[in-house]
Amino acid sequence: MTLEHKINICLRYIAEQGTDGEQLAREAREALRGAQIYNRTAAIEDILKEMGVNGANLGWGYLRTGIGLCMEDEQRLHSITGYLYPAIAEAHGTTAARVERSIRHSLDGAFLVGDLDAQYKVFGNTTAMRGKPTNSGFIAGCVHELRRREGM
Secondary structure (H helix, E strand, O other): OOHHHHHHHHHHHHHHOOHHHHHHHHHHHHHHHHHHHHHHHHHHHHHHHHHOOOOOOHHHHHHHHHHHHHHHOHHHHHOHHHHHHHHHHHHHOOOHHHHHHHHHHHHHHHHHHOOHHHHHHHHHHHHOOOOOOOHHHHHHHHHHHHHHHHOO
16 A cells, blocks of 8 residues: 555545544645655656766756656657647747757766666667667656656
């Protein structure tokens, strides 16, 4: 039983206790939702560090935003250039072309100096031909790995 499942059982119990319990349950749900967002952001940053992405590059922030958006809705992976890059660009006040180029630049560096074992665990042999995944392949691999870690 996951922690979230246990918390939901407790929230249901609190809500059944009466009017005060309902308000308390609503507040607890909001707090839990905020904690999940924070934990997801930390998990995204952890996987980027594991893959060797340099936090000083602009691509780091763009990747963090893009992976977060795709974690919310995996369908966004099917429209990287049409939806994801423009959404990241809007969030960061830049253009989609700059987002794509910065992510590619960050991945070039990450797959030159990053931890090969960690990269192999996530991407397997898919990096053998080019030495690194495409931008969309990297984002998809990170999303799938994070989902696996979350048990989804």
